[in-house]
Amino acid sequence: MLTEDVMKYVLTCLVAGLLFVSVAVASGDGAAERYTKSCKGCHGVDGSNAAMSKALKGLPAEDVKAALAGYKAQTYGGKKKAMMERVAATLADEEIEALATYIAGF
Numbered sequence: 001m002l003t004e005d006v007m008k009y010v011l012t013c014l015v016a017g018l019l020f021v022s023v024a025v026a027s028g029d030g031a032a033e034r035y036t037k038s039c040k041g042c043h044g045v046d047g048s049n050a051a052m053s054k055a056l057k058g059l060p061a062e063d064v065k066a067a068l069a070g071y072k073a074q075t076y077g078g079k080k081k082a083m084m085e086r087v088a089a090t091l092a093d094e095e096i097e098a099l100a101t102y103i104a105g106f
Contacts, residue, residue, distance in 0.1 A: 029094070029095075029098035029102075030095075030098065031095075031098035031099050031101065031102035032102060034091075034095060034098070034099060035099060035102055035103065038087050038090075039056075039087075039099075039103075042080075042083075043055070043056050046106050047059075047103055047106040048106070053080055054078075054080075056103050056106065057106040058106070059103065059104065060104055061100040061101050061103070061104035062100070064099065064100035064103045064104060065096055065097060065100035067084075068088050068091060068096045068099065068100065069088075069093075069096055071084040071085050071087070071088035071089075072085070072088040072089055072091060072096070
């Protein structure tokens, strides 16, 4: 049988865990939704599509971040430069960071 102190400890840990999860969910960065809206059409669901564009799967977050920042500043790009500049122009720096982290997770 569990003692009252052990039960209080377990309950406290459970509540703390639930609070942590709820804060993480509530403060979601929206990167998955933004990727779906702005990137998935050309790069594919998991970033592996190279038919219409460069595959993103396997790229480190820093490379993705540098590319998006470069497109936004109009200092980077290849044959799809104009399209990517239009997409990146709408991204805040926080969104670039979140997208880079999300894409690096493919």
